[in-house]
Amino acid sequence: MASLLITANRMITTPADGPTRVLSPGFVRAENGVIAEVGEGRPPGTPDADLPDGLLAPGLVDLQVNGFYGYDMVDADEEGWRTVVSRLPETGVTSFLPTFITAPVATQAEALRHARGLLPGLPAGSKVLGVHLEGPFLSEKRKGAHNAAFLTDPTPEAVAALLETGLVKLVTLAPERNGALEAIRTLTEAGVLVSVGHSDATAAQVAAAADAGARKVTHIFNAQSGVHHRDPGVAVQALIDPRLSPGLILDLHHVAAAAAELVFRAAPGRVVLVTDAASSAGMPPGTYVLGGEPITMPEEGPPLRADGTLAGSGLRLDDAVGNAVRIGIDPVTAVDAATRVPADLIGRADIGRIAPGAAADLVWLGPDHRALATWINGQEVFGGGS
Structure with a gap:
């Protein structure tokens, strides 16, 4: 089973029961290309990527x-x-x-x-x-x-x-x-x-x-x-x-x-x-x-x-x-x-958000909001997010 764990000092999430907000710090865990868990703080275990600055955002x-x-x-x-x-x-x-x-x-x-x-x-x-x-x-x-x-x-x-x-x-x-x-x-x-x-x-x-x-x-x-x-x-x-x-x-x-x-x-x-x-x-x-x-x-x-x-x-x-x-x-x-x-x-509730059930499409935006790393379906396709 392909898994991904990213921790970030600042992360944008869109919960099902409320508006988009920032978690600081926050984490996202994905399984088989789909977001399985989003949370505040730092979970146990070693992350695949730990983002010290900037912002983890939806792709x-x-x-x-x-x-x-x-x-x-x-x-x-x-x-x-x-x-x-x-x-x-x-x-x-x-x-x-x-x-x-x-x-x-x-x-x-x-x-x-x-x-x-x-x-x-x-x-x-x-x-x-x-x-x-x-x-x-x-x-x-x-x-x-x-x-x-x-x-x-x-x-x-x-x-x-x-x-x-x-x-x-x-x-x-x-x-x-x-x-x-x-x-x-x-x-x-x-x-x-x-x-x-x-x-x-x-x-x-x-x-x-x-x-x-x-x-x-x-x-x-x-x-x-x-x-x-x-x-x-x-x-x-x-x-x-x-x-x-x-x-x-x-x-x-x-x-x-x-x-x-x-x-x-x-x-x-x-x-x-x-x-x-x-x-x-x-x-x-x-x-x-x-x-x-x-x-x-x-x-x-x-x-x-x-x-x-x-x-x-x-x-x-x-x-x-x-x-x-x-x-x-x-x-x-x-x-x-x-x-x-x-x-x-365009009717795609499975993208454009960091929330359980959405595709693990993510981008690490640096302090200037330029992309530093990008993941699509949980796979890193650009940059060095680790």
């Missing part, structure tokens, strides 16, 4: 990863998928949604079939929870880095074609497009999380999307109608509607620190930290690809299209947690936004 969950380490997930070959899956634990991410941006529906459907064929052969590493389709059902007015030539309405035929593989777990769409509310209902009934994004919708249209089943907003403030006192848009509804979880790219370039703090204050317990990482993430400055088109990674800041449009990010999710703490967010809240909240949003 991080990223719902928006376009690419990483030089590979764009939508058209990455087997080597690319293997690289991303095996190296994301370096950033503390133990589960993620590869994200395919706008392309013709037939092209996206083929990319999904390609991914389905690769998944069984991937090595141990970050778990692929499904696929996030960011488009093509987006607004031309708020297209951001997406190719306007491929944007289209979510017809029943298009939605059915994209659902065929069973891989789609999240879809970002603009609710003001023709047929969008019907599509939201269809996707929701199929178990797909719907997120409002790249949208010029009014707050009322977003509320209607939530009525139809939408539960998330993609990268709040970016590529969407915003906060205006006489013309409230997507961002306003994301902040005030308790049914919606605003995604936040906290690289401090996409959203300024004060605006990020506003999101956490206005939407307590609902914020989801995401990277929106592009293929340039984890790579030196240079030219890379997003959705088949070139992007440039500068010395400072996020990657850009030739016209200066932001094109994803170079952010690590552990750095997003650290940035949240640095702008004054409580560490428990910051970690929750990158673990339990996204896991619950």
Whole structure:
């Protein structure tokens, strides 16, 4: 029987009967890849890892990863998928949604079939929870880095074609497009999380999307109608509607620190930290690809299209947690936004928490909140946790 015992000076746990909290010190014991016991203090026996500083946290969950380490997930070959899956634990991410941006529906459907064929052969590493389709059902007015030539309405035929593989777990769409509310209902009934994004919708249209089943907003403030006192848009509804979880790219370039703090204050317990990482993430400055088109990674800041449009990010999710703490967010809240909240949003109560019965997906975050060691299903896949 494979067992694991980790003791930590500080540890975040999510008990079944209460909110997430810190144990100092605390321990977690796992058997056969599943957490069997969580407790305060130090248990008898010699731990497999004793963490003297930093924080033992649940493995991080990223719902928006376009690419990483030089590979764009939508058209990455087997080597690319293997690289991303095996190296994301370096950033503390133990589960993620590869994200395919706008392309013709037939092209996206083929990319999904390609991914389905690769998944069984991937090595141990970050778990692929499904696929996030960011488009093509987006607004031309708020297209951001997406190719306007491929944007289209979510017809029943298009939605059915994209659902065929069973891989789609999240879809970002603009609710003001023709047929969008019907599509939201269809996707929701199929178990797909719907997120409002790249949208010029009014707050009322977003509320209607939530009525139809939408539960998330993609990268709040970016590529969407915003906060205006006489013309409230997507961002306003994301902040005030308790049914919606605003995604936040906290690289401090996409959203300024004060605006990020506003999101956490206005939407307590609902914020989801995401990277929106592009293929340039984890790579030196240079030219890379997003959705088949070139992007440039500068010395400072996020990657850009030739016209200066932001094109994803170079952010690590552990750095997003650290940035949240640095702008004054409580560490428990910051970690929750990158673990339990996204896991619950996609219906995965078995990840994103340190609690009995959950997968033993864990990360040791150092004092700066960078990942020092990562375990997946009780096996150390990165770092030196002992």
